[in-house]
Amino acid sequence: MNIILCKDYEAMSAIAADIIAKQVKSNKTSVLGLPTGSTPIGTYTKLAEMCNAGEIDFSSVKTFNLDEYYPIKRDNDQSYYYFMYKNFFSKINIKPENVHVPNGEVEDAEKECKEYEEAIAAAGGIDLQMLGIGQNGHIGFNEPDSELYPFTHKTSLTENTILANARFFESASDVPTNALTMGMASILSAKKIIILINGANKKEATKALLKGTVTTSCPATLLNLHPDVTLICTEDAYCE
Ligand code: PGA
Numbered sequence: 001m002n003i004i005l006c007k008d009y010e011a012m013s014a015i016a017a018d019i020i021a022k023q024v025k026s027n028k029t030s031v032l033g034l035p036t037g038s039t040p041i042g043t044y045t046k047l048a049e050m051c052n053a054g055e056i057d058f059s060s061v062k063t064f065n066l067d068e069y070y071p072i073k074r075d076n077d078q079s080y081y082y083f084m085y086k087n088f089f090s091k092i093n094i095k096p097e098n099v100h101v102p103n104g105e106v107e108d109a110e111k112e113c114k115e116y117e118e119a120i121a122a123a124g125g126i127d128l129q130m131l132g133i134g135q136n137g138h139i140g141f142n143e144p145d146s147e148l149y150p151f152t153h154k155t156s157l158t159e160n161t162i163l164a165n166a167r168f169f170e171s172a173s174d175v176p177t178n179a180l181t182m183g184m185a186s187i188l189s190a191k192k193i194i195i196l197i198n199g200a201n202k203k204e205a206t207k208a209l210l211k212g213t214v215t216t217s218c219p220a221t222l223l224n225l226h227p228d229v230t231l232i233c234t235e236d237a238y239c240e
Pocket of ligand 1: 036037038039040132133134135138140141
């Protein structure tokens, strides 16, 4: 795993944005895998600035988001669809038809997940996947468990994640209890992966990831199976 240590959140965001910009400049039809959460917001802001300065062009880029609550309406301000438009898509020149977020509004979640995998394959697979990480080592909504389902699927949220995400809702009881998420095999199919880790509360997760072993009790460790992963980590989140 390549490791880039950054002095703070600002530096981490700048490095991640530069890697994504380089990808998009080298292939203007790039397929990007994208996360939500507080970690990537700075990266999205920097990419939007570059786009508005005419330095990068998203008009032929396709994106696939990692996950979405289920069920949830897309116009709910806590949906990941809403988050992505608010923080990124509304600020760049991406075409709406090139944006993919698992649809938390559908009746048939199984069909949605199957079609999501098919859409990733039809786009030619993900060129560059950006990730965040949960304090418990989750990736997307792949939560620590004795078994993991490899492809896009519906899953229930752990108590830990519901509590961590409650800060965005009026109360923990308003957090949806299910989600649609790309599986670890969907994620590991990306050609390149960057994982952003910020803040001292992620130290344990960083440590587990850097141990180099693989366990479903810390889904992030499965990234050790991939040949091209770059960890972009703030100093306070770093722990060997
Ligand atoms: P955060 O969430 O970026 O808000 O810390 C990351 C995650 O839970 O995957």
